[in-house]
Amino acid sequence: MKDAVDQLTPMGVMVLALLREGDMHPYEMVRLMRARRDDRLLTITNGTLYHTVARLQRAGLLDEVGVDREGNRPERTTYTLTDAGVDALVGWLRRELSRIDHPSDFRIALAEAHNLERDDVIESLRLRRNALVDAHASHRDGLAGARTKKVPEQVLVEFERQEVLLEAELRWLDSLLTRLEAAAFPWGPRAFENTDRYLAQRKAAQQ
Structure with missing residues (x-):
């Protein structure tokens, strides 16, 4: 698991974190990242994201769950997060939240800390x-x-x-x-995934 954590890039972390929300195809990932203004944290291009998805799949951190096509749109491959992917994501976030010598990685870790x-x-x-x-x-x-x-x-x-x-x-x-440390402070992915805003954002990204 340590090797998988060491090999993760910031884009790879963002992809794994997105898939922890649910299965999705790369086009949806790109649209969600842009809608959430993740481009303030890293450069987002279609090419980089597709390359990252392929590399994560080769590493066994995500896997294909289906291919679909709507109308005259290109085929879209949907991916899911594997158990190894969850472990790598959690390990990377724990590590980068605790260290002070990687300021740019800390911003990514903080943005995705709700996955812990x-x-x-x-x-x-x-x-x-x-x-x-x-x-x-x-x-x-x-x-x-x-x-x-x-x-x-x-x-x-x-x-x-x-x-x-x-x-x-x-x-x-x-x-x-x-x-x-205050119980009243909502925390974790389950704290927002069923809100109207979140559901509307996911639906828009799937179009």
């Missing part, structure tokens, strides 16, 4: 918090030391920015953890 159980998310984010505390302390102390040594401020602006961003993320993360 609440306790899994809390555990992974607490690991992330520990790493952020250490990184923030390192930047803060490094800046203080540099200023004591009269290092010119103009060469410290990037360190200063990073220290501020780390402090801000810690505040945001503490707020999120507080919400996650």
Whole structure:
């Protein structure tokens, strides 16, 4: 399972997460990703998505469940998520939520974190918090030391920015953890899949 997790790309993660919502064909995947503005997280092209689907199928993370055609439209192959695909998705999300050295992958993991159980998310984010505390302390102390040594401020602006961003993320993360630990905060894919908005979005993407 570790190899499958290591080989997953951000697009692969998005595809597996979509299939966890239900069986669908690549055309529907593309339309859903664009409707949900996932293009703010990664570049979405038909070619990249179809290539990703083929690679995930070869890896045994998804499988075909049927081919259909409506009217004069091209044939559409519908795919389903395998048990290995679920395991790879969950493993990747747990890993990337907890680490602070892959900021772009963290955005993907956070967008798809609802595919994990609440306790899994809390555990992974607490690991992330520990790493952020250490990184923030390192930047803060490094800046203080540099200023004591009269290092010119103009060469410290990037360190200063990073220290501020780390402090801000810690505040945001503490707020999120507080919400996650509250039973009143809905969590998980089942928390929204039957809403009118979700069902309408799925129907529109299937057209």
